[in-house]
Amino acid sequence: MAAGGGGVADPLTPAGIPCAFSPQSQAYFALASADGHLRVWETGSNRLHQEYVPSAHLSGTCTCLAWAPARLQAKESPQRKKRKSEHIETSNQIDLLALGTAVGSILLYSTVKGELHSKLTSGGHDSRVNCIQWHQDNGCLYSCSDDKHIVEWNTQICKVKCKWKGDNSSVSSLCISPDGKMLLSAGRTIKLWVLETKEVYRHFTGHATPVSSLMFTTIRPPNESQPFDGITGLYFLSGAVHDRLLNVWQVRSENKEKNAVMSFTVTDEPVYIDLTLSENKEEPVKLAVVCRDGQVHLFEHILNGYCKKPLTSNCTIQIAAPGKGKKSTPKPIPILAAGFCSDKMSLLLVYGNWFQPTIERVALNSKEPHMCLVRDISNCWAPKVETAITKVRTPVMNSEAKILVPGIPGHQAAIKPTPSQTKEVENKRKLGGNEVSIEERLGALNIESNKGKADLPQTNSFPVLLAQALESNDLEMLNKVLQTRNVNTIRRTVLRMPLHAVIPLLQELTKRLQGHPNSAVLMVQWLKCVLTVHASYLSTLPDLVPQLGTLYQLMESRVKTFQKLSHLHGKLILLVTQVTASDKTKGMTCPEQKAKLVYEEESSEEESDDEIDKDSDDNWDEDEEEKESEKEEDVDEENAEEDEEEEEKDEEIGEDRDVASEKELNGDSDLDPENESEEE
């Protein structure tokens, strides 16, 4: 799979597929795939930028490609004038791409215009073009071919400037020195040419197979004692077909040494090499080598002198696709190319298949010797036209996402006992431990009440079932129990349930309350019962605040608007009563003499209202004071009282039932904060 496209008939051709990152900002990645298509990808958005099929793509497939250097940029200089709002010149616009073909022609393709710019044929090569190099300054192009020649092109007029025989066998690779005055070529031996005179300056020998890549690694010599003539002391790197070693050579002043200075070892034949030039002595050369087996090896080394032992990589990067199931083994994804970003701290990785590669920027800050990135590229295939037009990416929103709504734990900070409070609680417990009497007394009370109830055999409650259900967390049983609507059954069950089940029950209720409001209505009944019946037990618990915090928050968020609603309700009642009263007074005003009587009636009404309020207030006061059993009775009594009151008061009934029901609700909600306050 790795670099599978390179499987050409000739075993001595390099394994890679011609591809290159655009210079400077690596904004584009050009790739000439085996089907003869040239595709240019945007590295930033991982989008196909353009596609071009040369007219002779079947006969003359692309063998090598090279980006022209960006349009020249002027250097910095200090004294300048100011002008307003001027456009940033897209001065580093990348344009021309040179393609060498198997039939010896060279195409210049303009990526800005999206069309073929020119074709260099006349006087050029008659055989496969092996390597193309642009001169960085003067716009010249150098190419080498199987026809043993090296050609220097003038791209401005698209004519051959110079053509000379480079070797006795085919010339496989080229590289221009950093100062632009020398040219390295690799055939049977590696030769260093002086570009001006086209004379051989040095020979290097060492590779057994054709050299597939040549690169200068330094732009300054390591020792700066001698004057620098532009070439002496520089290092360069070479990689060859079927060779797992990359050799580093140094250009020496004396013509003695012909062997490699050192070598890097990789796991397979190098397919794509990129490096960061080291600009001074201290800065290490960073080298990224993509191998045929789909791995990237990273080297970081300060080049100075000999090293006999081949160096191994500092870091290896692999990419794998996650397996489908849990047990399936991950599949490796081949890396096709790797290029350093301009900040030298991150690497652009191209991986996947040649037709739809994925381009990713990976930061190189880990010190691990082996990085394995897990990537899912299954859905990358199938290019979508619509996204290409609208450029909209839709992030994934799946059901696995956590959803927080008000009242759900996590939406608000969990209520934690502050350190001081916990201490107090602890103190309290200690005190309780010392005294014991309270606990005992409570226990006794409970037992008593239980005993009292136990005397009466009752079948219409299921405390045991509930306890078992809570214990086993059996959803079916819980549903069966908790979905009872009968208030009396609920009350009896709660009364008779074992104490240790109270907290689990409350937690279960809290969980269910978070659900749909309709189902929560049933739970409210349960909650009300539990809180009224077991308030005293709950108040003894030391960790009550964190345990019931979520419940408290839930209720608070649920009844957040309730206060306003009850305000509104109160005002409405007032208005309605006043309106009815005024109606009545109107009715009464007709006989003018009885005006005073109307006043009396009003006052009586108000009094009655007050009475109700007072009554209820009294009730609550009593509740607070009294124990749970009595409380419960009280509630009953209250209900009864209310019923009675309702029967008594015409107006109350006249309004509507809702008022009464809301009152009940009101009672519910009020209960909880009071409990809380009790506990504190």
Added chain:
Amino acid sequence: MVEEEEESLRVVRSGGSELSFRRAVFSADSKYIFCVSGDFVKVYSTATEECVHVLQGHRNLVTGIQLNPNNHLQLYSCSFDGTIKLWDYLDGILIKTFIVGHKLHALFTHANAEDSVFVTVNKEKPDVFQLVSVKLPKSSSQEVEAKELSFVLDYINQSPKCIAFGSEGEYVAAVRDFYLSVYFFKRKKTSRFTLSSSRNKKHAKNNFTCVTCHPKEDCIATGHKDGKIRLWRHFDDDKKYTYTCLHWHHDRVMDLAFSVTGTSLLSGGRESVLVEWRDAAEKNKEFLPRLGATIEHISVSPAGNLFCTSHSDNKIIVIHRNLEATAVIQGLVKDSSILTGLMIDPRTKALVLNGKPGHLQFYSLQSDKQLYNLDIVQQEYINDYGLIHSQLTRAAFGCSGNWLATVEQRQEKETELELQMKLWTYNKKTQGFVLNTKVNMPHEDHITALCFCNAEKHETPTLVTASKDGHFKVWILTDDSDIYKEAVGWTCDFMGSYHKYQATNCCFSEDGSLLAVSFEEIVTMWDSETWELKCTFCQRAGNIRHLCFGRLTCSKYLLGATENGILCCWNLLSCALEWSTKLNITVMEPDPNSENVAAVSKSSVGSDLFVFKPSESRPLYVQKNICREEVQWGVFVPRDVPESFTSEAHQWLNRSQFYFLTKSQSLLTFSTKSPEEKLTPTNKQLLAEESLPTTPFYFILGKHRQQQDEKLNETLENELVQLPLTENIPAISELLHTPAHVLPPASFLCSMFINSLLLSKKTKSTEEIPDDVDMEEEKESDSSDENDFTEKDQNTSTTDLAEDGEDIIHQLSKSEERELRKLRKVDYSWIAAL
């Protein structure tokens, strides 16, 4: 253009300038598309969406561009600076400048109006515009004054959409409010057609919005505010004019365009659907829907194979003839308001801000291109007036781009606030964002600030939200795993408040140990370990508008800018005010790579930039009046490769670049390069000559042409002779196209026809006659408008047959007469030769 000494930093525009201000114009071969963009004209390739050239030279907003009708490789542009410039767009060179002097609002050209162009100018009153024709004098100099204005139409609309030139330039149509006026050049007469504008419902929205003319027929299409399109015919008569209605748009028709052949009409509006009306019939409609935003302009390429629509979200879509979008040229999307501010995505290094409604846009500053829009709200956007959509109000990146927090809100009425906070995680496997936690109503009121704790040593990702409800919440990532799945999710860890004041800002210190939250006038400091309130700072100088910690060596300082124009710096070690100054700061941004803080203050003239270190009392760099408008947002963008400026004024730009966004949403930055140097690259660029090889077709056709060329060279004198021959061909075709019943008998014509063919050989072989023919030909062309008496005299010696023919010819049209006469002459010469 104020020139200051020793000022080396210049404010330059960076991307995102408006592309949809005026109609885009296609080049004749549809390879390029031109659009105005601020002070420039941009040339884009329709195939690759790349900007090929930027034509710069105007000193103010460019308001119109048109191809030179006489040379389709040249482009005219007009601007508010009162000049018309002529460009060679292939090489990006300015050819000529015509100085008109008035503020020019629109530009029109027409082939028949040879050396003059039409412009819209403003006279006296602010809302009264005139269409005038400007005679462009022929002169070799670079700058020419063109003061010869002739008045055409008065009281027209400013927008160029409201003026259109008719076929062959015979008339010009202009619309304004409720009337359409048509000016006929030949008759020098204006006709005016008014629609009823009564206040009742039916006609209330009859306003004209745009106009276009049929390229071939006498037909004007007008768009209206109520979505109707009216096609006017017979408008040369004030009484007999008719119009037909086409109605599909439910809202104002934004622009109309006829295809080159005139067979279909294109219309677009707020629905963002391009409608193609075939044969001007209501039934034959084709649609291209979902174009993303309101269609502002439509234009058609002269070659007829491409359309393009300019949209309100600053993009141009190139559409193929068969209604298929082929390319999108997208600038920085201009949303109604940028609420999220400017951010840098740590992963892609792209600039992130509000994009399309409900989207975040990722804009690459290096390549000056939009990378993509991230659909955060994921609700269908209905492009209709008066609808309130969810807005993306806040966004923040955390943990080197692994987390993205977004807040969206929708508020229809004061009490109905809908808030949603989404926390997205970057999934490396799929290389995309995945929703992790969605929080409904994270606060009870608007969220004012959102920040991640980006300290490296901080293990659990932490997010803080501050809200107007008086609380700030701390969210942390917790383990949500249960027996079914492994998961992480965000939960609220702490909720803090301070005396019920509104929380306005929040930020973490560089090491993440301290959290500063400002509550109106008071700054509170919280310990991020225990969430305890450590101390408060209060200067009583108005609400805190911006808050930030110093960095690196200045990390002991906290900076706060208040609404009353005070900038305070507190020392966190001594808990005392270090210094304060009076500065009305609108933007304050710390540089992530250095201690520097950039502050932009608003003054009466414009905005000033101050760069300072919190530890030093003197600013490092001050630049007054960086732009005329208020600066809304700013951001430091770390440089990939650090620069090495040595001068003191530049040092703050060494590691980061400062970008800022003004109120009118233009993205600006600072450049140290001089204008001259900026201009050089285009001249120095790699000039590679186009030389395409010979194809097999070339060998066939090219050889043929070469032969022709050779022949031409041989018979250079005969060149003139060959010309009439080629002209003969249409004559014959015309003869063939004439209805049979008006033609002379075939037997008679046959001989003529054959004779004409015979002549071609003769003219080549014999060199005496061509002169004759040529002379006659010339005379004919000269006296084309004259009547045929003189020619009759010349032709007295024709045969009887020819005379018979002439009788018939009298019934033919003039042009046909002329053609037949040619044949007659041919005939005559042949006889003479015999």
